[in-house]
Amino acid sequence: MEKIKLWIPEIKFHLGLNILIAVFITIASYVHFPFGSLKGNLVYLAHFLLLQFSLFGFIYIFSLLNKVFKIVFPILFILATSFSFWVYTQDLTIGVGMIQAISETNSDIAIDVLSYQFVLFVLLSSFSLLLFFRLHKKSRVSSIKSPLFFLAIFGVLTFFVVENYKYDAFKNRLPYSLYFASVKYANKPKIKLKEVKEQVFTKEENLHIVLVVGESVRADHLSLNGYNRNTNPLLSKQKNLISFKKVYTPFTFTSQSLPQILTDKSIDSKQSHQEATSLYSVLNKASFKTEWIGNQSIERSYKDIIYSNTSKIIIDKFHSFQSFKKQKDLVLLDHFSIEDSKLENRISTLHMIGSHWYYNSRITSDFQYFKPIISSKYIGSLTKDELINSYDNTILYLDNFLNILIEKLKQSSKNTILIYLSDHGETLGEDGKWLHAQRHKAARNPAMLVWFSNNFKEKYPLKINQLKFKKQDSITTDFLFHSILDLGKIENYKFENKKSIFD
Structure with missing residues (x-):
């Protein structure tokens, strides 16, 4: 005892x-x-x-x-x-x-x-x-x-x-x-960028590709795709606009999705060394002007990809993408110009803050259309309606952003095409889950849009027909790398034409 x-x-x-x-x-x-x-x-x-x-x-x-x-x-x-x-x-x-x-x-x-x-x-x-x-x-x-x-x-x-x-x-x-x-x-092995050793070239001239990389925008919250709210009042009036509503990515957070989207890395890749080729490295070799304008803090996983652009601008780098003081996305357009030398090929990438939490910080007060909205960063104290209303307000802001950008691009004499692709979607209460960076199908269907100028339409009627033909297809984010190289008519570099939405 x-x-x-x-x-x-x-x-x-x-x-x-x-x-x-x-x-x-x-x-x-x-x-x-x-x-x-x-x-x-x-x-x-x-x-x-x-x-x-x-x-x-x-x-x-x-x-x-x-x-x-x-x-x-x-x-x-x-x-x-x-x-x-x-x-x-x-x-x-x-x-x-x-x-x-x-x-x-x-x-x-x-x-x-x-x-x-x-x-x-x-x-x-x-x-x-x-x-x-x-x-x-x-x-x-x-x-x-x-x-x-x-x-x-x-x-x-x-x-x-x-x-x-x-x-x-x-x-x-x-x-x-x-x-x-x-x-x-x-x-976990990390992506190691491969050097482009081929003598890459193109016979294309006067092409301007504008790639807008979105954040946390899911396809089924666009009224363009049949959503019951009018979240695209401006884009729905634009001509030459095609929405792809069946895009899939298994990656539900930026630090993993972006390196895959911007390289030749397939979502199904089993390579142990995670080697990949930056999209911009190939285009640089083909004498494209490559520029990155970002409104997000650079993360290690895709830093080298960004720096493979010949021109880099990171806006508001000392505020994170969840800060109340973070700059709104329209500031990206202040750094974007359509003035270019004649015949030069160019790709401009705009990296948005998009619909990342905290939703109210992504928009200005005049876009608080759907109400009531969230009033706290603590999700447990908010209602489902408040969260979805605030999220949908960010889609309205995106609609305005892309509309302003398109109107600006219409003034260009180049053969211009805009591709908008969100890095992933967002869970909005499905199975009690919210936000992203978790395994749920709601976050795996990112929004994707393509707009093209009249000049582009006249020069590439077959590509436009192919876009319209494929808009109902189920595709993965693998498409982007191969589609852009197909657009640029890149020669002496092997890429997969069958994955191109223009092929």
Whole structure:
């Protein structure tokens, strides 16, 4: 009996610590599950208890390093609670996609997404852990002589037994998901740009391709594609405009989708070294003037692609794309000119902030047409109608942006074509999910439009007929690289004509 009393403080310490972990971290992975029947409830309860027991095993063994544990564990705990807040409030999956989206995004973006609810949650979890450690300051944390040590061994074995029985049963749940997603991201090969060694050339003259890269715009929220709201009042009046509503991408966040769109990298590629060729590198070789005008912070995953342009302008580089002070997209047109030397071929890429969260920051007050609109960055406090209204208002702003750009392009004497393609779509409440950077079909159908000048129409009637013929086809974002090289009549460089929307 006396021996049991010796271990009571240690038992209380680890029991209390696991309760804290469960409340602030682990349960976040279970609260959104549709448990259904009594059996379903019991299954998930058993799953949760086994996961928590396995965590106890790892934590106990870690706590054998007493001094290191007391320094490192609080840091890991606060980091995990920071992620669990988003899992609690938005039912996000902490996977390699989210780790990449976070790690390849500038630090100012991380600051901009903070809400007071997030800060309060992290402060509450930190204070609770601090208070817990103070109350157990004199408790013996762990010992290899303790019966809990042998129980911890069983806990660790539980992890491997369950994972062997069902792969990723624990790895997809917090806090394990945070670790394993980071490992997958660290081991993930990155795109390495290949040098264009061929003597590329073109016989094309006086061609101007305007590529507008959108952000978070889904095809089914364009009235051009049959959406029940008039989100395209201006573009619907434009002639020479074709909308493609069946475009697919598996990549639902910019840092992965953009490198694929702007290179010859296929969405189905299994290449281990992730080598790819920048679209602009090929066009440079063919003496195209290449220019990039962007209203987003540059991310590591596509930085080299941007810098393969001969001219680069990054607007408002010190404000992230979720900042209240971020410049609106119309400022892009202040840096865009149609004045060009005669016969010179040119591609101009405009990278929009588009419909990225926080929606109200993307538009000016005169585009707050659909109401009520959102009033907080904390999605949990907003209604579905408010969120969709604000999102649709960004589509109205896009409609205005593209309309102004088209009117400007009409004044050019060049053979001009505009291709608008969003990098991915957006989830808007489907299955309780919002925003992007998560695996959902709603975010995999980006909007795409093509407009062409009368000069272009007269010179390339077969290409126009082909566009009209293919507008109902299901295509992937692979089309862009090959379509633009087809447009430019690039010779002595191998690309896939069959993927071109003009072929």
